[in-house]
Each structure stands twice: as C-alpha cells, then as structure tokens.
Amino acid sequence: MITVEVPVPGRSYPAIVGRGARRELPALLPEGTGRVAVVTQRGIGMTADPGVEHRVFHIEAGEDAKTLRTVEYLCRQWATWGLTRADCVVAIGGGMVTDVAGFAAASYHRGVPVVHVATTLLGMVDAAIGGKTGVNLPEGKNLVGAFWQPSAVVCDLEALDTLPARELRGGYGELAKYRFLPGGEGLDDLDLEEQVAQCIRIKAAIVAADEREGGLRAILNYGHTLAHAIETAGEYDLRHGEAVAVGLLYAAALARRLGRISDERVALHHDIVARYELPDRVPEGLDDDKLLSLMGRDKKALDGLTFALDGEDGVEIVTGVDPEIARAALGDVR
Structure with missing residues (x-):
C-alpha cells in the first residue's frame, strides 16, 4: 500500500x-x-x-x-x-x-x-x-x-x-499524458501500483503550485483541448482516455508545425500511444470547422486558440495559435 x-x-x-x-x-x-x-x-x-x-x-x-x-x-x-x-x-x-x-x-x-x-x-x-x-x-x-x-x-x-x-x-490514455510532464520520465518502467502513485505525485506537485488553474495547472490538460472537442462533437462515442490519446498526437503534430519539437519527439508520442493500443486518428465524420469552434471554447482559451504544447522547456500553455496552423495539424491525425 x-x-x-x-x-x-x-x-x-x-x-x-x-x-x-x-x-x-x-x-x-x-x-x-x-x-x-x-x-x-x-x-x-x-x-x-x-x-x-x-x-x-x-x-x-x-x-x-x-x-x-x-x-x-x-x-x-x-x-x-x-x-x-x-x-x-x-x-x-x-x-x-x-x-x-x-x-x-x-x-x-x-x-x-x-x-x-x-x-x-x-x-x-x-x-x-x-x-x-x-x-x-x-x-x-x-x-x-x-x-x-x-x-x-x-x-x-x-x-x-x-x-x-x-x-x-x-x-x-490519461496515464500516457504524464509521461510528458515533470516527473514522468521512467514512468513506463514502473509496476502499476507505482505508476498510479507517481501520477498522483506529479499531479499533486502541480496542484500545490496552482490549485485553481491560474497558469501552471493547465498543463495537466495536455492533449485535452482536441480530446474534449472530439468528445462533444462525437457525442462521447470515444472514451475520454481514447480521445486524450488522439489529443496527445494532435498536440505533438501542432507543436512540430510551430517549430517547438522535433520529429523524434513526435515519434515518441506515437510510440507511447501505440504501446497502449489506443486510437491514433480523429474519428471519421467529425468536421474540422466544428472541432476548431469547440477548441475555441476550451476553458484555457483566454487569447484565441490556446493549447498545452510540448517544447524544449517541457509542456507549456501557448495562446493565440493561428487557426490555419491548428487546422493543418488536424490533417496530421486524420
């Protein structure tokens, strides 16, 4: 215990x-x-x-x-x-x-x-x-x-x-998110009890620094901006963790298009999602305009399209993302 x-x-x-x-x-x-x-x-x-x-x-x-x-x-x-x-x-x-x-x-x-x-x-x-x-x-x-x-x-x-x-x-899918947050290195090598405990430690440290999501805590939503849009547009056909897995790959694709991460880092995202046999594509039938509109309503959105994105200094909140770049990144997970 x-x-x-x-x-x-x-x-x-x-x-x-x-x-x-x-x-x-x-x-x-x-x-x-x-x-x-x-x-x-x-x-x-x-x-x-x-x-x-x-x-x-x-x-x-x-x-x-x-x-x-x-x-x-x-x-x-x-x-x-x-x-x-x-x-x-x-x-x-x-x-x-x-x-x-x-x-x-x-x-x-x-x-x-x-x-x-x-x-x-x-x-x-x-x-x-x-x-x-x-x-x-x-x-x-x-x-x-x-x-x-x-x-x-x-x-x-x-x-x-x-x-x-x-x-x-x-x-x-939710556990995979922690692999890219501070303290997530080596998470894959732990047994399940330790994995759960380590995820809690990671989240606890972030919550302690920002209980009411004034800044840092928003990185816990890594992969969630598209995930929530998929869930709403798709009437919750995907489970939350499944949608988060797709959202992680989308966030990686968007970060690459913005010059924040390398192709190798994107590949790591795909490797981790594949390891858990999770979905890696936006479900068919979901319209790009609808998804972009829903992402614009995300709770993090204070200045245009806003995402938690990976980068050289780790996952950060990025505001004012160009809608056309966000749209192009959707094509990367189609």
Missing part, C-alpha cells in the same frame, strides 16, 4: 493506492462524520463500507448523465434525507462519478466533505485527484463546476480486475 500526500492550501489529504485500499475508508472520513451519502452507479462492481450510517444514491452511467440535472437530483435527495455539513459524501466510481458527486458536494449547503473511491484507472491517475469537479453542457465538456478538494482519495487496484478492457485501456 502506498500513501501519497496531496498538498492543498492549509492542509493536505491522503491518496491511498493499493489492492484492498477501500478497507481504509472508515479511517479516512473527516473526524466526527455522522452519516455518509454514497454516490455510485449500478454495475460498478465495487462497494466500500464507510463504517457509519449511510445511504446509497445511484446515478446513471455515461456522459449524457453528467449534467446539472443529475446534480440537482443528488442535492434534492440529500435534502430529503437531511444531510448536513457534519456528514460526508463518498463517491465510488470512475471520473464521471467523482466529477458529478464532487460538484454536488461542493454545491450542497455550499460545501460538504467528499471522499473519492476511484474504481477506474483514469479516475485513479487523474479525475479523483486535485479537486476539479464539474458537469457538461450541450455547448461543451466540463463547462460548469467548482474546485472542491476531497478529504481523501482511495485507489483500490482490485477494482481494475473486473474493469472492461476498453475502460482499462482508456485509462492508459
């Missing part, structure tokens, strides 16, 4: 990684917790006993349910039950569950504690860590949300034993 401390202003919280880690949940609840609202989905395949009075609230699966309506449903259910600030929310599931439950926890009574029990690889290495929560709008992915740090995160690797192969593979 590995414990990684995630520092946030004024405190830190533990992320527990290992097989059977969910059994640590009762000790991870905030002191004095009276009751727990467990948010999960049917078919998750994993439960976790918080050790206090609790009630389970199921939400629907899929990005179509990642909406303000689902947040309203949870908050109204909690109000009916009488949940208070002395209680706690426990989210058990993948990134969709932790995003929605975390946002509902941040909103209900203007904030109740939340603990995330991540059951997917993508959730373990990314979504459950760092306090970003949110839901989708028809206009784009994760456009409404809040920064709300959890009290603890549990990454029980036993959950991955029954994860569908596509879901597990998609998680590697």
Whole structure:
C-alpha cells in the first residue's frame, strides 16, 4: 500500500493506492462524520463500507448523465434525507462519478466533505485527484463546476480486475499524458501500483503550485483541448482516455508545425500511444470547422486558440495559435 500526500492550501489529504485500499475508508472520513451519502452507479462492481450510517444514491452511467440535472437530483435527495455539513459524501466510481458527486458536494449547503473511491484507472491517475469537479453542457465538456478538494482519495487496484478492457485501456490514455510532464520520465518502467502513485505525485506537485488553474495547472490538460472537442462533437462515442490519446498526437503534430519539437519527439508520442493500443486518428465524420469552434471554447482559451504544447522547456500553455496552423495539424491525425 502506498500513501501519497496531496498538498492543498492549509492542509493536505491522503491518496491511498493499493489492492484492498477501500478497507481504509472508515479511517479516512473527516473526524466526527455522522452519516455518509454514497454516490455510485449500478454495475460498478465495487462497494466500500464507510463504517457509519449511510445511504446509497445511484446515478446513471455515461456522459449524457453528467449534467446539472443529475446534480440537482443528488442535492434534492440529500435534502430529503437531511444531510448536513457534519456528514460526508463518498463517491465510488470512475471520473464521471467523482466529477458529478464532487460538484454536488461542493454545491450542497455550499460545501460538504467528499471522499473519492476511484474504481477506474483514469479516475485513479487523474479525475479523483486535485479537486476539479464539474458537469457538461450541450455547448461543451466540463463547462460548469467548482474546485472542491476531497478529504481523501482511495485507489483500490482490485477494482481494475473486473474493469472492461476498453475502460482499462482508456485509462492508459490519461496515464500516457504524464509521461510528458515533470516527473514522468521512467514512468513506463514502473509496476502499476507505482505508476498510479507517481501520477498522483506529479499531479499533486502541480496542484500545490496552482490549485485553481491560474497558469501552471493547465498543463495537466495536455492533449485535452482536441480530446474534449472530439468528445462533444462525437457525442462521447470515444472514451475520454481514447480521445486524450488522439489529443496527445494532435498536440505533438501542432507543436512540430510551430517549430517547438522535433520529429523524434513526435515519434515518441506515437510510440507511447501505440504501446497502449489506443486510437491514433480523429474519428471519421467529425468536421474540422466544428472541432476548431469547440477548441475555441476550451476553458484555457483566454487569447484565441490556446493549447498545452510540448517544447524544449517541457509542456507549456501557448495562446493565440493561428487557426490555419491548428487546422493543418488536424490533417496530421486524420
């Protein structure tokens, strides 16, 4: 079992990684917790006993349910039950569950504690860590949300034993991103438990320096600008990690066209994506104009088209990218 401390202003919280880690949940609840609202989905395949009075609230699966309506449903259910600030929310599931439950926890009574029990690889290495929560709008992915740090995160690797192969593979798309961030060198040589822990360490260091994405934290969105556009335009036909894999290759192609990286560096991106047998092309039928429009709405976009791009000094935020160069780079991943 590995414990990684995630520092946030004024405190830190533990992320527990290992097989059977969910059994640590009762000790991870905030002191004095009276009751727990467990948010999960049917078919998750994993439960976790918080050790206090609790009630389970199921939400629907899929990005179509990642909406303000689902947040309203949870908050109204909690109000009916009488949940208070002395209680706690426990989210058990993948990134969709932790995003929605975390946002509902941040909103209900203007904030109740939340603990995330991540059951997917993508959730373990990314979504459950760092306090970003949110839901989708028809206009784009994760456009409404809040920064709300959890009290603890549990990454029980036993959950991955029954994860569908596509879901597990998609998680590697998010993990692949960390290979290009500070501390990601040598990530490929670690066993899975250490890989998850190292990804958490990388993200924790970045979040500690920029909790609310004022600058540095935006590099955690490496590969995500096109990924989110693909997900929205394609009505979430690709899993998030699959879209991120394509987004990584697009970001590399764009960086090469801007003279930021070499052909060899682009090849490394392709090697890593291929290693995990992830998609390497934009799905057919998605229009370039639509994708460019959606990328222009990205949360990072402050001055024209904005991307996290690799370069000699590592991944950086690049603003004001020429739309025609961005369009040409789409051709590189077609």
